Amino acid sequence: MKWFEILQGEYGCPMVMLHVPYQGDGVITQSMRRYVVEQLRNKVIPLLEQVSGKSYDEDRLKEMLARSAAAEDDLVAVLESAKNVPSPIDAYFGGVYYIGPIFTAFRGTEETIDYYGALRAEVDERVSQGKGPITPDGEIQEERYRVVVEGPPNWTNFREFWRMFAEDGAVVVASSYTKVGGVYDFGFRHDPSRPLESLADYCMGCYTNLNLPSRVDMLTRYVEDYAADGLLINSVKSCNSFSAGQLMILREVEQRTGKPGGFIESDLVDPRYFSAANIKNRLESWFQMIEQRRA
Structure with a gap:
């Protein structure tokens, strides 16, 4: 279904599509990068200039990319704090709050730098005090299980979903969902010296644009580097970009790590698929x- 064409017809607004090549072979080639940059330069930017009444200012873009890169350093430090035992954060349920500003309208702003600087300082303090993550129902006092989660959370019953983990002392130390807006912990940073090329690489490097072998490699590394007890998949109905291939991913990560895999099902937005x-x-x-x- 052509969602955005439907929205264009419904609201009578201009629309431009940015086509992002999939990493079928697990790499970003120069031709892929050039294809995205040409779209940005020849289609996206002209339409945005027309709609906004403002000319493209590359110097301002470079400044925003530099601020993004600084905030990305702090975000990575926050996410990697989960390597500590106990983890001071939950990198799935709590992680969605941590990624929110930089994945949306606050990217490239001074406010983003302030937010991630303050967040990093707070997390560093929790590490020094040996504290676990905070949940809506309070702090987790005993970390019994360290898990990696693949797939989006259930938004319709988010707090209830989180509570199921917290009540058993299960802390998510790494997740794939927090990488849908960038795999910064694998080295990517926005680069102001090559602004449009950097934006192209960002789009092509997001988690759901990776092929399945690359996802397996990433999740395996998370299980190993974060000393996790296993991989859990939350398979949802409304996002094929995630759900396709998940059983293969689960079995492959189990085989590589020797850790047991878990599989649950829900949905992003349809409460009928949430069975507590x-x-x-x-x-x-x-x-x-x-x-x-363990026994």
Whole structure:
């Protein structure tokens, strides 16, 4: 379904599509980069100039990219703080709050730098005090399970979903969802010296634009580097960019790490697919598997 064409017809507004090549071979080639840059220069920028009444200012873009790169350094430090035991953050449920500003309208602003600087300082303090993550129901006092989660969270029952983990002392130390807006912890930074090329690389490097072998490599590394007890997949109905290939990903990560995998199902936006009892039962079974592997 052509979602954005439908919205264009509904609201009678201008629309431009940026086509981003998929990393089918696991790399970004120069021809892929050139293709995206040409679209930005010849289609996206002219339309935005027309709609906004403002001319493209590359010097201002460079300044914003430099601020983005500075904030990205702090974001990576926050996410990698989960390598500590106990982890001071939850990198899935809490992580969605951490990625929000830089993945949306605040990217490139001074406010973003202020936010991530303050967040990093707070997380560093929690590390020094040996504290676990804060949840809506309070601080997790005992970290019993360290898990990696693949897939988006359930937004319709977000707090209830989070509570299922927190009640059992399960802390998410790394997640793929926090990388849908950039894989900064694997080295990418916005580069003001090559502004449009940097934007192109950013678009092509986001998690759901990676091929399945690259996703397996990333999740395997998370399980190993963050001393996780296993990989859990939350398979949703409304995002094929995530759900396609997840069972293969689960089995491959299990085989590489020797850690048990878990599989639950819900949805991003449709509450009919959220069965609290079913999810709770599957989580409990998976936690029991983890305990058995430890024995």
